[in-house]
Amino acid sequence: MLNAHKRIAASPSSLTIxxxxxxxxxxxxxxxxxxxxxxxxxxxxxxxxxxxxxxxxQWKRRWHNNxxxxxxASTKGPRYNLCENMRFCSSAKTFPHLDGTLQGxxxxxxxxxxxxxxxxxxxxxxxxxxxxxxxxxxRRANFTSTPPNPRGCVIGxxxxxxxxxxxxxxxxxxxxxxxxIDSTKLDFAKNAVGVNNTWQVPIPPKGTPPPKDxxxxxxxxxxxxxxxxADLGIAPNDGFDIVxxxxxxxxxxxxxxxxxRPGSRVVLVGMGTxxxxxxISSFALREVDIIGVFRYANCYPEALRLLGSGKLRGVEKxxxxxxPLEQTERAFExxxxxxxxxxxxxxxxxxxxxxxxxxPRVGTMAPPELA
Numbered sequence: 001m002l003n004a005h006k007r008i009a010a011s012p013s014s015l016t017i018x019x020x021x022x023x024x025x026x027x028x029x030x031x032x033x034x035x036x037x038x039x040x041x042x043x044x045x046x047x048x049x050x051x052x053x054x055x056x057x058q059w060k061r062r063w064h065n066n067x068x069x070x071x072x073a074s075t076k077g078p079r080y081n082l083c084e085n086m087r088f089c090s091s092a093k094t095f096p097h098l099d100g101t102l103q104g105x106x107x108x109x110x111x112x113x114x115x116x117x118x119x120x121x122x123x124x125x126x127x128x129x130x131x132x133x134x135x136x137x138x139r140r141a142n143f144t145s146t147p148p149n150p151r152g153c154v155i156g157x158x159x160x161x162x163x164x165x166x167x168x169x170x171x172x173x174x175x176x177x178x179x180x181i182d183s184t185k186l187d188f189a190k191n192a193v194g195v196n197n198t199w200q201v202p203i204p205p206k207g208t209p210p211p212k213d214x215x216x217x218x219x220x221x222x223x224x225x226x227x228x229x230a231d232l233g234i235a236p237n238d239g240f241d242i243v244x245x246x247x248x249x250x251x252x253x254x255x256x257x258x259x260x261r262p263g264s265r266v267v268l269v270g271m272g273t274x275x276x277x278x279x280i281s282s283f284a285l286r287e288v289d290i291i292g293v294f295r296y297a298n299c300y301p302e303a304l305r306l307l308g309s310g311k312l313r314g315v316e317k318x319x320x321x322x323x324p325l326e327q328t329e330r331a332f333e334x335x336x337x338x339x340x341x342x343x344x345x346x347x348x349x350x351x352x353x354x355x356x357x358x359x360p361r362v363g364t365m366a367p368p369e370l371a
Contacts, residue, residue: 051089120308136296150241225258248272
């Protein structure tokens with residue numbers, strides 16, 4: 001089962017190991033140990049494939065220490081997400097490109113396969129990739145110490161933003177506010193994920209002239225932030241302890257800075273505007289930290305554990321549309337449109353290769369003969 005991205009790419013597959021490849025035949029027969037998690041894999045195991053290929057580079061030798069946000073366990077590992085030679089499935093960032101995961105069977109490095117907990121379905125496991133992005137963002141921002149039980153805000157209520165809301169709640173945020181321009185997304189954030197507050201960005205009246213310069217555009221973003229805080233009952237000199245910006249839109253990044261209280265953090269999760277104008281005095285003089293996030297590193301095991309823990313509210317409802325592999329083009333069109341055939345909200349679209357929930361477990365039957 002595959003998970004279609006908004007950017008018309010495919011995220012990693014939730015797979016079953018059906019056949020052992022020749023170069024690991026003996027290891028698979030006897031069980032494979034993957035480091036650092038020390039998982040043992042066998043034929044018929046359900047696994048999630050981390051969709052990247054790390055080549056030899058300095059970042060594979062640079063290790064960092066993180067604290068697991070969920071259980072305090074130490075998570076050490078290389079910052080391979082910063083490797084300039086890393087290739088990502090379906091991404092055109094590097095050449096030669098690496099094929100995406102819209103395929104029935106894959107030959108994938110065993111060290112990049114992570115066991116799916118029994119309590120986690122294939123469909124939920126396919127959310128591990130966007131959740132890993134959010135988990136990495138929380139680690140980068142030291143979420144649980146900024147301060148404990150922070151007041152959180154998430155700008156953008158797409159799949160990544162909704163997962164940021166859900167994870168913030170699970171990690172003990174005192175309140176979470178979702179901000180978006182789409183009221184149906186905010187309704188989902190409120191009713192399915194359980195955020196405390198929502199605020200809809202008003203659409204400018206028809207005929208409103210565009211900003212005449214960067215200063216006016218920045219002032220409009222500040223006015224929106226002030227309006228949001230006023231509606232939410234937050235004092236003008238206060239704000240949020242941590243703001244996740246999940247759109248990548250320049251005006252939203254500016255708004256995130258104005259929404260942050262002095263001494264807080266803004267986490268840039270969304271990728272969109274490559275070069276933008278930022279209100280430097282607003283964050284520099286108030287010591288608001290701007291934190292960049294690029295993909296993730298050493299997050300998959302915990303992401304899968306969280307998805308199987310039942311602690312993330314709303315994840316079981318985030319897959320709103322499903323298509324067989326033969327209707328992939330239709331799936332992408334649905335995702336691009338943002339609405340289903342009946343006008344319903346589209347959050348995540350799944351492309352099903354087979355019927356993975358009926359996949360055999362270890363010892364239940366012999367593997368199928370594959371060409």
